[in-house]
Amino acid sequence: MTTTPTKEGSAAVQARRVLVLNSGSSSVKYQLLDMNNRSRLAIGLVERIGEETSRLLHTPLTGGDAETRERTGRIPDHAAALKEAAEELAADGLGLDSPELAAIGHRVVHGGLRFTRPTVITDEVLTEIERLVPVAPLHNPANITGIRTAQALRPDLPQVAVFDTAFHTTMPEHAARYAIDVETADAHRIRRYGFHGTSHAYVSRKAAELLGRTPEEVNVIVLHLGNGASASAVAAGRCVETSMGLTPLEGLVMGTRSGDIDPAVTFHLKRVAGMSTDEIDVLLNKKSGLLGLCGDNDMREIRRRIDDGDERAALAFDIYVHRLKKYIGAYSAVLGRVDAVVFTAGVGENSAPVREAAIAGLEELGLVVDAGLNAVRSGEPRLISPNYARVAVAVVPTDEELEIADQTFALVGRAESAGQEVPVGEVDN
Incomplete structure (x- = not known):
């Protein structure tokens, strides 16, 4: 000591x-x-x-x-x-x-x-x-x-x-590089860095503990879902892919960020809408995502509106979940074998409807959620998949x-x- x-x-x-x-x-x-x-x-x-x-x-x-x-x-x-x-x-x-x-x-x-x-x-x-x-x-x-x-x-x-970026520095070059001119990219440090690294490191390690194994023995998909949201593919304790890129804008639909978008949208907005670079920056980072889709970035309020029959909120939810499914599928392919899909952060830990909807239809990937286990609210790491599921689905509270x-x-x-x-x-x- x-x-x-x-x-x-x-x-x-x-x-x-x-x-x-x-x-x-x-x-x-x-x-x-x-x-x-x-x-x-x-x-x-x-x-x-x-x-x-x-x-x-x-x-x-x-x-x-x-x-x-x-x-x-x-x-x-x-x-x-x-x-x-x-x-x-x-x-x-x-x-x-x-x-x-x-x-x-x-x-x-x-x-x-x-x-x-x-x-x-x-x-x-x-x-x-x-x-x-x-x-x-x-x-x-x-x-x-x-x-x-x-x-x-x-x-x-x-x-x-x-x-935040350190955990993701283990990504191989074929995952970290964008397909643009190499000299230009290197001169301006343009590549995929990833963020929320302390959360992904903590949660992937805790997920291994929950499975009774060491981090080196498991492949995990971590879904950090807060107002900012990111996914990572972690193989044997090392990040091999993550959804955020040069900045935290890329990837999943977030509270106020668009996530993945055709980069030509920015050119279009500048040429056709006459928007400045700063205005487009604000639009994509602060006025998009769930907020841009339905006027709310609080998942609890969005679910309340859905229960009241609000179609705009329902569409925002569906877009959010669709993006999650795409990343779960893509990262399953990247990892080859998945031992667990883990939800964390504010939405991931507390929104049972998001977890249920994100996993629904992925049975062929070995993913199933038990409705009763998913409905339980707890501050402890827990499995929400049935015993027979080929791939564990878990909720692990993050602690950055x-x-x-x-x-x-x-x-x-x-x-x-x-x-x-x-x-x-x-x-x-």
Whole structure:
């Protein structure tokens, strides 16, 4: 176990806590975890940063009943947001100045091809993350802001980047390459990277556990279905195909994103509708998907409308499910043998109708859902296929924050436990 001197230097304490930060353009999500038992000590969210209606929600989990505290009022920037979050943690005896804090783990959306594993952040690493901004303009700038803010608060502490794209870097070239001019693609880093990697890594591993096997023994299709949605084909613990591409726009129908679309649609909209590049970007990323199809991106509301006979909502649901079926079929072909199809994230974990509809008609692929098992609501990993099914169908709640904490502590804690310096700035070529 690692030990760290206290401020007075007279005693030593175990440094086994990890703070996980997920910094968005106008929000910061955070969780503090105790890696002794991988339990959460506190969770929080700062949203609408920079607006007059900023809000901080903080929930300590160290006592009995978890009671959320709320702060409202303008929080001007990420530095102020993290400072207020630190104050809330300190009020619970969990301050960021604690010697028990081993590291801060940051979710970074895009790591390109150079970051294939969790990496301790140095100036060189941060420069490379900045170089990737053109391929992740909506995400990496916010991630960088969160990193710099945390570095200012605890410059002495290891800060670790865990990349959404890292899990997908095992894709073979024939899956990752687009069929465009190679020189142009290489010059502008155009290829399929994939996202939601921490979720796909965690869920595929948990699915193997649910089947009583090791990740190396199973082939799994993971369907991460939230407001953003992605599918992956995982063979023996390694991603071999995923639905998102250069950006998170490609692939499944999502809450507000179109998913797969003929690229010539963009040319058509520019030439015929007179739309600018920025307007088309907003259309495809923020005004499409379920929202564009029926005016709602909440699956619960869409199902309510379907029950009331709303044909537009029904069509949106059918389009959503049709795309899921296409990917399940395609990834079954890619893998050759499928041991499990796994649903996760908000929609995947909570919408029994989506799971039922996505699997219906796929009996020839060995896929069947048991209606009774599918209707059960639970926060635990579970099978929803009957015993006789050739391929398991499962629901596995994702836990991206725990995955980030695990990867962060594995990198930092392992080195310190061995009495070594923490490896920093591992930038793959």
